[in-house]
Amino acid sequence: MAATDQPSDQVGGRLLTALLLVLTLCAFAGNSLLNRAALAENTIDWASFTVIRLVSGALMLALLLGFRHGRAVLPRGDTVVPAIALFVYAISFSFAYVSLDAAVGALILFPAGQLSLQIIGMVRGIYPIPIQWAGLLLAIAGLAVFLAPGDTAPPLVGGLIMALAGISWGFYSWAGKGATRPALATARNFVGAALLCLLLIPVLGNGEQTQPTGIALAIISGTITSGLGYITWYAVLPRLSVSTAAASQLSVPAIAALGGVLLLGETLTTRFFIGSAMIFAGIALTMFKFGGFRPLRGNP
Helix, strand or coil, X not given: XXXXXXXXXXXXXXXXHHHHHHHHHHHHHHHHHHHHHHHHXXXXXXXXXXXXXXXXXXXXXXXXXXXHHCCCCCCCXXXXXXXXXXXHHHHHHHHHXXXXXXXXXXXXXXXXXXXXXXXXXXXXXCCCCHHHHHHHHHHXXXXXXXXXXXXXXXXXXXXXXXXXXXXXXXXXXXXXXXXXXXXXXXXXXXXXXXXXXXXXXXXXXXXXXXXXXXXXXXHHHHHHHHHHHHHHHHHHHHHECHHHHHHHHHHHHHHXXXXXXXXHCCCCCHHHHHHHHHHHHHHHHHHCCCCCECCCCCCC
């Protein structure tokens, strides 16, 4: 009986992994929309948004995991690299969104993260198989449709800083590949990054610029779309191939663009439909048919 149940268990595990991945990618897109909404309306400055985002996420996760494990959640030696990567990502992300639109920022962020994650994997001796290369190239080609001539080029400084955020995100994601307790690892990373926020005190904006709406958006970003979103990301990462983890993030710009349409009244274009279709088709090549992910097991 156990032998006959195993295939259905594996299918269920893969479906759970896929569902968690979809929810995580939506959370990533939500971060872009929340951050851009707060800064575009001048309800908060970029440094204050970063501090509130990281500190609120750290407090929520530290309390949640502290009660669960019965002890304080503190950074450890193995959280130094991911905590620094998370901090650099968060400050670059917010600063870049001072000048970038939500979808444009995501278009720069996640390809940079995808490339850095793939390069780290190849340095470690992990190379995509041919069909995964095809999927990656197809997804990147979908992004090229978004960025083809005819669109207004993003500001150079903002674009470079968002690329730095993407590179930092690649390092943070790589660290999550080895996480055996993703929730606890995420909490420790957030606490470490929150402590690094002390470095931002000299550049914090004045109180008059920080409005309740901006604070609320930063808290939602920190606790839900970042804190809980990153727990699910670390939970599914060990079940993803490097190529799948990299390519799946290329869907976020399409999700962010759709969010912009629904929330900001933007218009869907042919470019959007073609680019999104290519991105999702590329992701499918790396994931479902060719072993891109494995069933999710264990307690996250």
